[in-house]
Amino acid sequence: MNREIFEYFGAAVELVDASTILAAARVNPVELVHHAEWPAPVQRVELTVSSTADAADPAHVFVARLHAGAEPMTTERMRGMVLGHDPIGLLLSKRIAEGDPVATRLVDGVGAAAAAAYRKLGFDKANGPAPDRSPGVFADAAVGLRAEVDHEADGDVIRLRAEVPRDEVTANHLRAFVTLTLQAVVELAEPDALRGRRYVFSREAVPPPAPVTTQQVTLDMVGGLVDVVAELRQIAVSFRHPEAMARWGARRPQGLLMYGPPGTGKTMLSRALANEIGADFREIRTPEILDKWLGGSERNIKQIFRDARRYRVPTLMLFDEFDSIVSYAGAGGDAASQALNAVAGIFKQEMNDLIEANPDVIVVATTNFPERVDESLIRSGRFDVKISVPKPDEASRAEIFRKMIEGLVAAHERGGFRMFADELDLTALGVASTGMTGADIKEALRRVQMTKAMQEARTGRAEPISQAELLAAVRDLRGNV
Structure with missing residues (x-):
């Protein structure tokens, strides 16, 4: 699994298997953001990669939707009110017109920041984008990616969209679009709003941990x-x-x-x-x-x-x-x-x-x-x-088996896939592997993994690794050492 980790505006950003994402998007849209915490006023971000159906000129389409509205009475919602997109914004406007000092201080406090953010994105604070206004553009000159920025009809969603010809698209284009999306978040919030946060862009809601090296x-x-x-x-x-x-x-x-x-x-x-x-x-x-x-x-x-x-x-x-x-x-x-x-x-x-x-x-x-x-x-x-550092004894060999198997399970078992059967007897494995070192045990596991992978490659399926298969691999290796 290929993981690219980089820093952007103080946030740790992880992009998991970019090439696989692009390949999968040829068939079905791929959604990349799951359970992330965003700075106010942004509530959530949806980032999707898909492919156009035009056979004559196929392209990969990157779309990000930034939701800036909020339902609970929170700071995020207050900012939404100031932008005039929340129904309660009408009430606030009326209160201000009547000279209500609380409403006035509220708008004065957050209105300037909201106005600045929306000016950067090319929108008018009070009325939203004019119907005939051309969308703004975010661009990454290094890879030649241009993302059009517009405002959806309900007023609370900002959308970025970019297209790249399918024959030209690379992982660098996906990475660039991710950074443009984060740039839009920063424009809506503040320069340090992402600092200390972590964002994972992955096909899976909970990407599997990287194998321990x-x-x-x-x-x-x-x-x-x-x-x-x-x-x-x-x-x-x-x-x-x-x-x-x-x-x-x-x-x-x-x-x-x-x-x-x-x-x-x-x-x-x-x-x-x-x-x-x-x-x-x-x-x-x-x-x-x-x-x-x-x-x-x-x-x-x-x-x-x-x-x-x-x-x-x-x-x-x-x-x-x-x-x-x-x-x-x-x-x-x-x-x-x-x-x-x-x-x-x-x-x-x-x-x-x-x-x-x-x-x-x-x-x-x-x-x-x-x-x-x-x-x-x-x-x-x-x-x-x-x-x-001696060769491990029986109890130590059982413990080595346990820790190695746990590491493999953590790295590879996901999406319903089971690597090992339930009835493993680690004590019996410790007894059977008399005289073996940690390196020998690792090799025995590698051989069983290879056998299972080849079975699946040939037949399309393979059962979890059983106790009998592990014992056979141990006996085979002991016979060759």
């Missing part, structure tokens, strides 16, 4: 590994409360080493820690450091730490597969071993003063082979915390 993972999403998660939370707390650390003269960890078998989630845990801290995530991979030219690797590692000392926001630096960068037993005499020894030596020097130079940086290193890393490099003072 590793960039968005948090410690709450980690299945199993209770002790590991608890220790990482403690590190995060030390980052988020520097005043308490300073008061007690406590020194938070500068470096963290995570080690364990492949697929146990060390990199994911590093991202989750960064998100828990609220830190930027900077991953340094082997090719960024090791250089075939003499002295190149040393220069690279120095530059990485030179940059780290200048970071102005909390940052987690991850050295993944750390052993491949600084593996060294001190005995190698060949050129490759000497180069690694030199990199390890520079790394030690740079780590020694990093926390004093920039306390907002934490270094995390992960490895599958801790025995390949020189002990002096990862001693306390450089890597203060060392965490073993």
Whole structure:
């Protein structure tokens, strides 16, 4: 699912699957706004995308209708009265003519703002648009979109309308029309009226949440590994409360080493820690450091730490597969071993003063082979915390299944579609997946998802994923590892 998120007049605007919207509008009109809160005097906005039936010159038609009237006796309705479109407006006019000071103050207070807004939209405040008046125009020059603005007969609705030839229309045209609609709202209200609000333009009344990526993972999403998660939370707390650390003269960890078998989630845990801290995530991979030219690797590692000392926001630096960068037993005499020894030596020097130079940086290193890393490099003072990330036990595997399945359901189940059957036995799945890692469990789920997708592609339907199918995928994967 493609989501475009941007800011407009201080509002967060989300446009969901613009290309799909345009494709669907060829067949039936698509309504895009659902349950939004609008600033007074705007009560609601209807935005529809449709297609003309003219086969000779087909076009996409964008229409927005801004309702500015109100039924309850609210500030919105009072403004409607001032505009003269509410029946009670006649009573107000009569009261003003009779010298009623309350009615006069009311009109004086909101009349100027209403008049200014309607002048911007090309309408007369007191009488509405003249019958023969040409409509106003809002335009987005960047994409060449022009929206005609007119006033509907009942006086409370302003309409924007634009057409784009079907062969020329793009997602940019839809985005432009959305911003023109919001511009009209601002013209009716005030420049800061949208600030802090959020608007979603989507085919669905409640658009499904975006699938969680590793960039968005948090410690709450980690299945199993209770002790590991608890220790990482403690590190995060030390980052988020520097005043308490300073008061007690406590020194938070500068470096963290995570080690364990492949697929146990060390990199994911590093991202989750960064998100828990609220830190930027900077991953340094082997090719960024090791250089075939003499002295190149040393220069690279120095530059990485030179940059780290200048970071102005909390940052987690991850050295993944750390052993491949600084593996060294001190005995190698060949050129490759000497180069690694030199990199390890520079790394030690740079780590020694990093926390004093920039306390907002934490270094995390992960490895599958801790025995390949020189002990002096990862001693306390450089890597203060060392965490073993083991393969999950039976209870942890069941918890991993639970959290992964919940994530898939949240991302994909909508509109009556069911992804998983009701009778899933997570405990049995935890038992059946003995020896598997979190990465293995994710792969087992991927295989079942792929099988179901192919069934639907071939036959037009597929039943929800059952316990038997999950167990079969687990057994198949265990037989291949």
